[in-house]
Amino acid sequence: MLVSPALVEKYNRPGPRYTSYPPAPHFRPGMAPETVAAMIRADNERPDPEPLSLYVHLPFCRTLCYYCGCHMIVTHRPEKIARYLDYLEREIALVSRWVAPDRPVVQLHWGGGTPTYLAPEQILALMDLLRRHFRFAPDAEIGIEADPRGLTRAHLEAARTAGFNRISFGVQDLDPTVQQAINRVQPYEQVARITRWARELGFESISYDLIYGLPHQHLTQFERTIRQVIDLGPDRISLFSYAHVPWKKKHQRLIREEWLPRPAEKLQLFLRAVELLTTEGGYRYIGMDHFARPEDPLSRALDEGTLQRNFQGYSTHGGTELYAFGISAISQLRDAYVQNVLTLPEYYAALDRGHLPVGKGYVLTDEDRLRRHVIMALMCHFRLDVPEVERRFGIDFHAHFADALAQLEEMEADGLVVRRPDVIEVTESGRFFIRNVAMAFDAYLQATTDRPMYSQTV
Numbered sequence: 001m002l003v004s005p006a007l008v009e010k011y012n013r014p015g016p017r018y019t020s021y022p023p024a025p026h027f028r029p030g031m032a033p034e035t036v037a038a039m040i041r042a043d044n045e046r047p048d049p050e051p052l053s054l055y056v057h058l059p060f061c062r063t064l065c066y067y068c069g070c071h072m073i074v075t076h077r078p079e080k081i082a083r084y085l086d087y088l089e090r091e092i093a094l095v096s097r098w099v100a101p102d103r104p105v106v107q108l109h110w111g112g113g114t115p116t117y118l119a120p121e122q123i124l125a126l127m128d129l130l131r132r133h134f135r136f137a138p139d140a141e142i143g144i145e146a147d148p149r150g151l152t153r154a155h156l157e158a159a160r161t162a163g164f165n166r167i168s169f170g171v172q173d174l175d176p177t178v179q180q181a182i183n184r185v186q187p188y189e190q191v192a193r194i195t196r197w198a199r200e201l202g203f204e205s206i207s208y209d210l211i212y213g214l215p216h217q218h219l220t221q222f223e224r225t226i227r228q229v230i231d232l233g234p235d236r237i238s239l240f241s242y243a244h245v246p247w248k249k250k251h252q253r254l255i256r257e258e259w260l261p262r263p264a265e266k267l268q269l270f271l272r273a274v275e276l277l278t279t280e281g282g283y284r285y286i287g288m289d290h291f292a293r294p295e296d297p298l299s300r301a302l303d304e305g306t307l308q309r310n311f312q313g314y315s316t317h318g319g320t321e322l323y324a325f326g327i328s329a330i331s332q333l334r335d336a337y338v339q340n341v342l343t344l345p346e347y348y349a350a351l352d353r354g355h356l357p358v359g360k361g362y363v364l365t366d367e368d369r370l371r372r373h374v375i376m377a378l379m380c381h382f383r384l385d386v387p388e389v390e391r392r393f394g395i396d397f398h399a400h401f402a403d404a405l406a407q408l409e410e411m412e413a414d415g416l417v418v419r420r421p422d423v424i425e426v427t428e429s430g431r432f433f434i435r436n437v438a439m440a441f442d443a444y445l446q447a448t449t450d451r452p453m454y455s456q457t458v
């Protein structure tokens with residue numbers, strides 16, 4: 001067993017997922033669209049801008065999953081989706097005219113909501129639009145999130161024709177009782193069929209999202225789900241901890257608290273899933289909630305110390321700027337994070353005025369950059385080269401981070417990290433607590449309240 005239940009109990013507390021640093025709750029309103037436009041232009045006027053990543057948020061879903069924590073909109077009105085696509089086009093056109101013409105896109109991701117709720121011809125048209133406005137590298141990693149329900153072979157064919165080479169399916173749990181309780185019925189056969197189609201059509205990487213901690217999940221049934229998943233053999237698995245935040249997501253009240261596994265049971269679900277995936281399944285544990293087959297590029301990146309982290313979690317691509325389109329989408333510029341407005345009316349109104357639909361933003365300070373570097377190195381490489389940080393940022397590491405290092409003492413005693421003068425190393429079991437290790441270096445953490453800003457660290 002890689003991870004001890006006592007340690008999980010000890011360290012499991014609310015904490016950021018560090019898809020950005022500072023984390024999104026610290027972004028502030030008031031960043032002017034003109035400022036963002038000027039930053040994008042300036043980034044593209046530099047002699048050798050880094051490659052680009054793109055993200056497109058497609059918020060629409062056919063039905064509501066009661067557990068959902070995503071930024072989504074349930075609709076049955078095709079004209080609503082068509083209107084959104086028209087405005088996406090305006091936003092993409094607005095940004096792309098500032099982008100240096102030979103700047104390659106090495107990564108594109110469509111997330112949601114449910115991108116495959118678009119009709120096949122809409123998938124083709126939107127990709128066509130992106131290709132007209134940006135230059136894609138021939139080996140670009142192009143991924144889409146897909147809901148097995150309502151997914152036809154024509155959708156998958158359209159996605160492949162459009163150039164998608166990675167797909168992630170929302171599987172969550174295969175047990176019928178759990179599926180009923182979360183309002184998301186998708187029989188095993190359906191998941192098996194779409195997985196087979198995706199393989200036949202040549203997607204290079206198939207990923208499943210699973211959630212533990214859902215209503216009515218019990219060990220025996222969850223073991224069955226995990227074994228069924230292992231049989232279906234996706235290349236990657238994200239095993240998310242159910243974030244139950246009914247004060248933020250009102251519809252989660254449709255899930256009665258007494259249906260949820262108690263904390264000790266939830267922990268057991270997680271530990272058993274890890275055990276089955278890494279032994280019977282032969283998956284490697286990457287970090288946080290990610291698992292991958294040993295031959296998957298993510299496993300190779302872990303071995304080679306090239307793993308990266310972005311808003312979708314772990315990735316093999318880094319060192320890019322990220323331009324994100326659609327409501328709630330977050331861009332990562334050289335010097336700032338920028339999050340788009342959250343609602344359709346605000347989004348349409350901004351674009352009608354010819355403005356970028358900026359909601360919140362954050363301009364990084366030098367201290368943020370330093371801490372971001374440290375946190376991302378720990379999150380991705382599970383190792384921090386102290387002299388490298390000192391050279392790059394011109395600091396005395398031990399003096400600058402005296403508080404953080406004191407916090408690591410207990411983690412060291414618990415076998416999660418090893419500290420030597422020149423290096424901090426996260427141990428194999430420490431990878432399960434990587435958010436806790438990173439939190440020691442986070443200058444923005446606030447005292448935990450009973451309505452925490454973040455989900456639990458494990």
Ligand SMILES: C[S@@+](CC[C@H](N)C(=O)[O-])C[C@H]1O[C@@H](n2cnc3c(N)ncnc32)[C@H](O)[C@@H]1O
Pocket residue numbers: 061067068069070111112113114115145146147148169170171172209210211240241242243244
């Ligand atoms: C945008 S959805 C994936 C695509 C598609 N909408 C679907 O559900 O199949 C992103 C993933 O976030 C995860 N997720 C959503 N709400 C969550 C919550 N409250 N706690 C943990 N994971 C959650 C689910 O695993 C889901 O598949």
Ligand code: SF4
Pocket residue numbers: 060061062063064065068069070072112113114147170
């Ligand atoms: S989990 Fe996916 S399909 Fe379900 S409501 Fe959320 S975004 Fe939509």
